[in-house]
Amino acid sequence: MTAPLLDARDLRVEFTLARGVLRAVDGASFRVAPGEALGIVGESGSGKTMALRALVRLLPRAARLVGGTVLFDGKELTALDEDGIREIRGRSIAMVFQEPMTALNPVMKVGDQIAEGPLVRLGLGRRAARLRALELMRLVGIPDPARRADAYSFELSGGLRQRVMIAIALSGNPKLLLCDEPTTALDVTIQDQILALLSSLREQLHVSVVFVSHDLAVIAQTCQHVAVMYAGQVVEYGPVDTVFREPRHPYTLSLLRSVPNVDVVRETLLTIPGSPPDLAAPPSGCRFHPRCTFAQPDCKSGEFPLRPLGESRATACIHDEACAHDVRRDPVIANG
C-alpha cells in the first residue's frame, strides 16, 4: 500500500453526561490511500459519524477528542490549534452532510453558497468566485447552472440539493472528502445517481473519500476498503470485496446476513439478537460477545484490538476461524 493520505490511529471521543462518561469512539483506527474510498459501516450509535467528525474536530459541544492521532498529508491534525484546523476544513478536507435540506442555508442563494468558499477561502474576486461556482455546478451535473445559481435550496429537488452540497465541498479543491450518509435522505434512483457522481468525481479529481453509511450495498458499490464499526471500535478492516465475501468477524457476518436478499427465499428475516451496548457501560471483553453466536468463555474478558490477517485485512475477533468456517458452510451472497 502506498503512503496513506490519512492515517487515523486510536481515535477516542468522549461525551461527558450526567450519568457518566460515554465513549462514543473508543480507539478507532483507519487509513485512506490517495484517490481511494474508505467505507465506515455500522449501526446507529456505533460511533461512525463521531469518528468522521473527530478528524476535523467538528464535534458537538458535549464531546471531546481525548486521544489518538490523525496524520493527514504529512501533518498531524491533532497538534493544530483551532485556527490551524479551521485552515484545513473546507480546503484540504471537506464534508458532505446527510440531509442537504438542513445543511444548506435556507435564506442564501445556492450559487452564493457555492461561491462563498472561493470568495472567502481562496480569495477570488466576486466575479471569479461566481464563475467558479457555475463551473462547479456543471462539474456535479447541475443542468442550467446560471439559472439554478439564483435559486434557494427549497426550490430544488433533493438530488439537486445534494449536488449543490457536493459542489460546496469541492469548492476548496479538497484532497479528502468526508461523506456522512450522503444518500440516506434520498430516494433510491437519486441515490444511485449521487453515488455514481461521487465515484466519478473521485476518479476525475483524484480525491480521497471517507464514506460513512449503515447501508452495506452503498459501501460495496462505492468503496475499495471498509472499516466495520461496533460500539465505538473498528472490529474488521479490509478490502470491500473480501470482507463482504468472507467476513472474519461475527458482527460483519451478522450484518451481511441481515440484509434482505431478493434471490434467496427465507421464511423470516435474519436479525442480530439483542441491541447495541450502552456505551457508558460497555460489556467487558469483546463488546459483541453478548450478541455473538460464536461466543466462547474467553471472549468475556481481555482486550480485543485489531490484529492483522494477512496482507491487507484485520479483525478484532479471536475466533475468526469459526466465523470463516460458517461462511464456507453457508456463503453470504454479496448483493450490490
Added chain:
Amino acid sequence: MASVAVSAVEAPVVAEHRGFRQRWYRTPSFVAGASILGAIVVVAILAPVVTWHDPVEQNLVNLLQGPSWSHPLGTDDLGRDIWTRLVYGARTDLRIAVLAVLFPFVLGTTAGLIAGYFGGRTDTVANWLVSVVVAFPFYVLIIALVFALGPGTRNIFIAITIVGWVSYARIVRGEVLVAKRQEYVLAAHAGGLSSARIIGRHLLPNVITQAVVFAMSDIVLVILAIVTLGYLGLGVQPPTPDWGRMIADGQTYLTTHWWLSTIPGIAIVVTALGLSLLADGIADLLRPE
C-alpha cells in the same frame, strides 16, 4: 465525464417562493397599515407644501380660534396654526421614533448574536445586563434616565437605547440558540469559515425576521414614550412642534377648547393604529406557510 445523468424526475421544483410579492396585497392588515402610515409620512414629508403657516409663528391677535379657511383646525393659545403644528409635529416625532428604534435594534441584535453564538461567560454577562434592565418598568426607567440626563432629543435616544436593546437581545439570542444547532451552521464550520462570517452571513439573515417584526410594534411603544416625555416636559423642547407638548399645552383649555388636546391625541392613535396593523401584516407575510 462532466455530464452525470440527471433524470427528468429531478426537474426543478419552483414553488412556495416569491410569496412576499404575491401575497402582500391579499393581507388586509398590511394594506391598511401601510396606507395609513404612508399617508402620514407623505404629509410629513410634504409639510411645507400642505401647510401655509409657520409652525412657530405666534399671532397673539388670533388666539384659540375655531376652524376657518385660513386655520382649518383652528389656532392654539399663542395663535399658532394647529394643522401646521400637527404636520410638523409628525415630522419631529416620526423621525425621532425611527432613530430611537434603530439604535436599540442594532445594539440589541448584535448583543443577542454574540451572546447566543458564543454562549458561556459572554452569554451569562449579557443575560445579567438584560435582567438588570428588565427589572425596571419600561416607562419608569426611561423617564428616570431622561430626567437624569436632561431633556432633549439626544438624551431621548440614549435613554430609549439603554432600555430598548434588551428586547432585541432576548429575541435574537433565543433565535440564535435554535439556529446555531442547525446543520447549515455545522456545514459552515466544516467549510472553515470564521465565526464572524458565520454570525454575519449565515446566522443573522436567519434570525433577523423576528427582530424586524418586533421593531414594527416597538416603534408604537417608542412613539408613545416620546409623546409621554413631551407631555411631561422632558421631551422635545418648545417651540419645536411635538404631539406630546401640544396635548400638554391644550390641557388648560380642555373644558372650553377641547380640540387643542384632542386633535394631536387622535393623530397619535391613528399613527399607532397604522403601525400596529403594519406590524401585524409584516408578521403575517414573513410567517412561513
